[in-house]
Amino acid sequence: MILLFSLISFVVWAIFIVVYLNNVINAYKLQKMEEEGKHINTFKEDLVSFVNGKFHITLLALPVTGIVVFTVVPLLVLILVAFTNYDQQHMPPSALFTWVGFRNFRDLFSSGGLTVTFGYAFVRVLAWTLVWAVFATFTTYIGGILLSMLINNKRTKFPKMWRTLFIITIAVPQFVSLLLVRNFFANSGIVNTFCANIGLTGWLRDVGLIGTSYIPFLSAPGWAHVMIIIINIWVGVPYQMLIATGVLMNIPTEQLESARIDGATPRQIFWKITMPYMLFITGPALVTDFVKNINNFNVIYLLTANVFVTTNQAMANSQAKEVDLLVTWLYTLTQDYYNYKMASAIGIIVFLICAVFTLVSFNNFIKGDREEAYR
Amino acid sequence: MKKKYIDITLRHLLLAFLAFIWLIPIAWLLVTSFSAYTGINTSTFFPKE
Numbered sequence: 001m002i003l004l005f006s007l008i009s010f011v012v013w014a015i016f017i018v019v020y021l022n023n024v025i026n027a028y029k030l031q032k033m034e035e036e037g038k039h040i041n042t043f044k045e046d047l048v049s050f051v052n053g054k055f056h057i058t059l060l061a062l063p064v065t066g067i068v069v070f071t072v073v074p075l076l077v078l079i080l081v082a083f084t085n086y087d088q089q090h091m092p093p094s095a096l097f098t099w100v101g102f103r104n105f106r107d108l109f110s111s112g113g114l115t116v117t118f119g120y121a122f123v124r125v126l127a128w129t130l131v132w133a134v135f136a137t138f139t140t141y142i143g144g145i146l147l148s149m150l151i152n153n154k155r156t157k158f159p160k161m162w163r164t165l166f167i168i169t170i171a172v173p174q175f176v177s178l179l180l181v182r183n184f185f186a187n188s189g190i191v192n193t194f195c196a197n198i199g200l201t202g203w204l205r206d207v208g209l210i211g212t213s214y215i216p217f218l219s220a221p222g223w224a225h226v227m228i229i230i231i232n233i234w235v236g237v238p239y240q241m242l243i244a245t246g247v248l249m250n251i252p253t254e255q256l257e258s259a260r261i262d263g264a265t266p267r268q269i270f271w272k273i274t275m276p277y278m279l280f281i282t283g284p285a286l287v288t289d290f291v292k293n294i295n296n297f298n299v300i301y302l303l304t305a306n307v308f309v310t311t312n313q314a315m316a317n318s319q320a321k322e323v324d325l326l327v328t329w330l331y332t333l334t335q336d337y338y339n340y341k342m343a344s345a346i347g348i349i350v351f352l353i354c355a356v357f358t359l360v361s362f363n364n365f366i367k368g369d370r371e372e373a374y375r
Numbered sequence: 376m377k378k379k380y381i382d383i384t385l386r387h388l389l390l391a392f393l394a395f396i397w398l399i400p401i402a403w404l405l406v407t408s409f410s411a412y413t414g415i416n417t418s419t420f421f422p423k424e
Contacts, residue, residue, distance in 0.1 A: 147393070150386065150389070150390060151390070153386070155379075155382065155383050155386060156383075156386055156387070156390070157383075157387070162390050162394065165394040165397065165398065166393075166394065166397055168397075168398065168401055169397055169398075169400075169401060172401060172404065176404065177400060177401075177404070180400055180403065180404055181400055184400060184403065190403075234396075234397065234400075238397070
């Protein structure tokens, strides 16, 4: 509360200083106009100008106030929390929290002994986050393009029916379908019963891949990582198929025709015309997808919550799991352990990663000046 | 001409197979909604009662 009020007072101070400076500048301008003998607006004329010439300011006043009050101020408060020791031991009103400078960030990047393992956990969670984002983005992207090409092909009968079949999975909310799939692959779920019946479980145990009487699809580190990516293909390909269908239908047919007349093989057409065109159109969407996957809370959380329990003591000490993304880790820290200071620090790091990635990729890989090449 | 028919058949078989995989969980969602079983650890695809 103290933090909130002091921040608000700072914002009020900032607004006041801006108004004050503007006032001085205006007074100086008016003095100049007076010396030059120009007409000076009266107060009433100033008011009227806000309805006519400066109407945009009148219109924008309300939205801007709303953004400052409901977005900027809370955001600043949350950023400032990263520099305090706001956690379970310091919960107002019984115990106040105070400034600690960059200690949280130092904790996040360093690990000492068995108690402070944030550095250890952070590196692992970050690595999995990036691996996940790369795999999740590209598997669904390529899968979506291939599927839509398969359906769009002239030789395929009933393309609309096939499309509908795949889109049905989008129609079921992720809350339902992902929790369902989680039960599907549970330690004593359907797939495990099935695998035990056909002898797959026994065979895997003989080979030495598992040491349990079931296949730990979502409850052992390596298995869970692979399963999450596979399940994400199931979730994501229909969406990408929809996007790819729209883009593929818009490829200029004269280009394809002339390539065919020149004797290009289907493979050449795909790599030289279809893929560059797809990448050009969907490049920005691809970048957005990557950032979205870094923050893909739904898939990870719904699939592994209450199922995956980490056995790594060092990870458990910082409340992280092997399958956690930075976002889900942040969620556990705030919801279950009230560790707001570390969560806030992690949030800032996530933002930095996403911002740097987006800026670099938009500046270097996606160039708007290539458009005429396709005209 | 024969090659073309094989191609078309393979195409549709592949599509049918993929659609089947994509729809398994949805089908299960439908059949479980008629199930009388209240636990979460189901071990049969089609509900027993």
